Each structure stands twice: as C-alpha cells, then as structure tokens.
Amino acid sequence: MTKRPFALITFAFAAFAGIHTGPEIGAKMPDFQALDQDGKARTLTSLLGPKGAIVVVYRSADW
C-alpha cells in the first residue's frame, strides 16, 4: 500500500468527468520531439513506419 501513493491520489480524481482527447481524427499529429529511454532525441516523423505508428500515451511507467 505504501508503495503506491500516486495511484491512490489519482483514483480520487477519477470522479471528475470531462476528459480531453487531443487532436481529432483527420488532423495532423504535432511533430513532437522527445528523448527516448536511451537518451536519444526522437521526433514523431522519424519514428513513423511504412503505414504509420500507434502512439500510446500513458500516465507513468513508475507507480
């Protein structure tokens, strides 16, 4: 229990409705730039496969 304080905090927020889902279908995804897990700079464009990509946005890899 003591190892997961973050999750417990966020559970309390779940009661509020009205999520944001970002750009709509048909819109271009912003070509963002970020470091990956190896510290390498990446852009969305540089990561696209022959048919595109599945971009999974999640809360955290650590809680």
Add this chain to the structure above:
Amino acid sequence: MELQQNAGEFQKLGLTIVGLSYDTPAILHDFAERKGIHFPLLSDPDSKVIRQLGILNEEVPKDSPVFGIPYPGTYIVDEKGVIVAKYFEDDFKQRYTAADILVQRYGVMPESGKTEVQGKQLSAVAYASNSIVRTGQRIALVLDLTLKPKMHVYAPGVEGYIPIDWTMNDSEAWTTHDVAYPKPEILFLPAIEEKVPVYKDTFRLTRDITIGPDAKVKPALNAEGKFTVEGTLRYQACDDRLCYIPQVLKLTWSFQYEGFDRQRVPEALQRKAR
C-alpha cells in the same frame, strides 16, 4: 507488457509503436530493461508534448507529485502523421489493450484460447483478444459463427422473426460493451414476398468487455487465479422451407488474472513533486 507482446503484429501491419509519458529517460530505461521493451518510450518530464497535444489532466492540483499526467489514450497515425483513429476512455483507470485494437480495427485474431461450441444448426468458436488480463483493461471477445449449408439466422432489426442475440451474464468482475454486428445480407422470401436481413455461412461478432476493479475480480478467481466470463447466444435458424426451434448456446471465456505491478524504479530515480 501487453504492448510489447503484440509488437510483432503491429510490425506486420507496418506500424511502429511509440510510448509517451512524463517519466524521465532514466525511469524509462529501467522500466524498459525490466519489461523487455524494444520500442521507443519517449520522455516528456515537463509534460510539454502532453500540453502540445492538449491532453494534460488539469484536474490534478499543481502541487501534486503527479501533476503533469495526461489523460491516457492511444492514437493511430498514418505514414504522414495524420490521426486515423484514437482510443480514450472516460474513466482513465480503463484502457484499450493493444490486442483489442488489433482485433477490432485490423481483424488480427489471437492464436490461442479457442473454445468451440456446437449448436444444432450453427457452430461457434469463441476467443478473446487477451488471455491474461488486468483490472481496467478493455479487451475484445470474438465469436466466429458457422451455419450449416442453406441455413440462415436473422440479424438485429428484423421484424417478425427472432434475431440473433448475444447477451452477457451480469457480473461486477467485468462490464459489457455493445456487440459489433456485420452488415447483414438481405434475403428475399418469395413464398411470403418479404425481404429480411440475415446472416449465412460464416460470420463474426465481436464485443468488448472492460475488466472490473481488483476488489471485484479477486472473488471470481479460482485456485489458479483464473476467472470465467459467461454469456449466451440465442438464435433461430431457418432454411428455405422452415424455421427450427430457437436455440440457446452457452458461451464461456477463461482468463488468467494478473494483479497490480507494484515494482518501481530505485528510490533515487523516482519522480518528486516539483
């Protein structure tokens, strides 16, 4: 990790996988090593990209250690970066599994865990996108149905006949979403001069379920940590001469349940309130 397990299928579809969260590269490195993740996990420690996308969770107080989290979700973009699909849940404790997206969007079927049920005029093969599940995951149940030659069943919306009907048993261990029905064929019955929507030969029904909260799934588990999801399929089959007695098939899906992953990165790497 569920996404990594399905990486090969996305690769076959020509799609790369990109993860994005507010974790530091060090946290992501540790996580990727532990989980054997080979696709890029992008680091957005100041939630710049999350803000750029407009999905910052603003209900989190600014002084909270978790301020900066997004509303989690999944986008599919094409080779030009244009969004072609997105998957978000109102309740952000819930999420679509990668395997659910593979089944529902791409028709990619899992290879394991089939159950076959034989009815009188129809046989059903039941399977699920995921065989190991966690709380909050939205997964797909699939029914591949095959009718005997010259038989048909009625599609939803038919008048005066019993349409095929897939119901799920009530349980707090899961919630049920609507069935996706394929487009029916229109059959003309000359004897009575009627046009009716039907299914013939082989067709597929899918529906999602969302795995319930941990406290509701646990009581449903057996000694091996598995639980069973149950439903029924009701149908009336007819051929060109007569209709048969309506049938009810019992459907079951069995899942291995996985509890929370409580392992974290070493203390020194953990995110601090900022």
